[in-house]
């Protein structure tokens with residue numbers, strides 16, 4: 512069994528982004544800028560935003576966080592986005608999800624300028640991904656594809672079972688795999704007999720948020736397991752959706768949690784923001 516080391520690869524990608532920032536700065540005098548909207552006091556969201564901010568600092572981005580109270584109005588968030596869309600120092604805009612109940616999240620995401628949509632959540636970019644065109648791709652599934660490529664794992668013709676069908680993880684994961692010529696099945700909460708599907712898979716990619724959802728008897732010998740889930744166990748430790756202790760001996764490759772997909776997500780955010788800055792600069796000149 513080989514561990515898919517997302518931490519090591521993310522550091523390599525960060526180094527590359529840092530070089531790209533220096534190159535852009537020497538050529539244009541400006542550095543990539545990322546704006547983050549953080550609404551409310553959710554500790555997990557605040558922790559993610561903090562990690563993203565630190566990563567931006569490490570690679571030399573300009574970054575700004577718009578912190579807003581839980582009871583913020585739709586209009587106030589929309590005004591902030593309009594402002595960031597116009598700001599030439601901002602190349603990427605990230606709305607930390609979930610937003611509070613009174614906010615229409617779809618409307619907010621649709622307001623982000625698609626050329627600054629570094630999370631790839633705008634329907635324009637979702638459509639480009641679905642049709643196999645270049646655009647911004649959601650960071651987590653993009654990170655998974657980079658990790659597979661790093662270990663020379665070609666998904667072409669492989670049976671891939673994606674468990675979880677959210678707009679952020681499962682659906683774009685499935686689209687990327689399909690674009691890379693995998694045979695893709697998508698399972699979700701209403702899937703009957705999940706085991707029947709996972710047992711048939713050469714690669715299982717699970718992002719659900721249920722501890723130990725994927726157990727030893729659901730995995731075929733030699734399968735590749737990508738655990739996208741992040742859960743807090745009763746003992747306080749971070750764990751994924753896979754019963755790692757019992758599954759890992761059966762796999763050919765597996766991602767650890769933490770240290771697998773998580774760091775790749777942040778690395779891809781940096782990489783998408785650098786890409787946005789490079790394109791925006793080209794279009795301005």
Ligand code: NAD
Nearest residue numbers: 651675676677680699700718719720739740741772773776
């Ligand atoms: P979500 O709640 O939006 O979607 C969960 C999906 O899982 C849904 O499609 C649902 O149908 C499915 N599901 C729920 N219970 C199931 C079950 N018992 N069997 C099969 N399918 C089931 O969640 P999300 O935002 O997509 O996040 C999913 C997980 O991925 C969470 O643990 C989250 O923390 C993690 N996540 C990790 C990263 C990362 O960087 N590694 C990034 C985003 C999300």
